[in-house]
Amino acid sequence: MTTRTYTVEGMTCQHCVNAVTGEVGRLPGVKDVAVDLNQGTVTVTAEPIDDSAVRVAVDEAGYRVTN
Secondary structure: OEEEEEEEEOOOOHHHHHHHHHHHHOOOOEEEEEEEOOOOEEEEEEOOOOHHHHHHHHHHHOOEEOO
8 A cells, every 4th residue: 555645725624625535535446535624635545546646536626736
């Protein structure tokens, strides 16, 4: 398993957490998604991690990966 943390712009509430977790969690191979609102990060554990797919999933949820 690989774990990677992404900085995400625009997340402010539990709805944001649910939206991002739902979209990223649907990606093939994703085992865990952890959102930290205070830090503005999303940590993804998957095998393999597809960075571009994570970025698209976050975008689909209405937010933007900034790193």
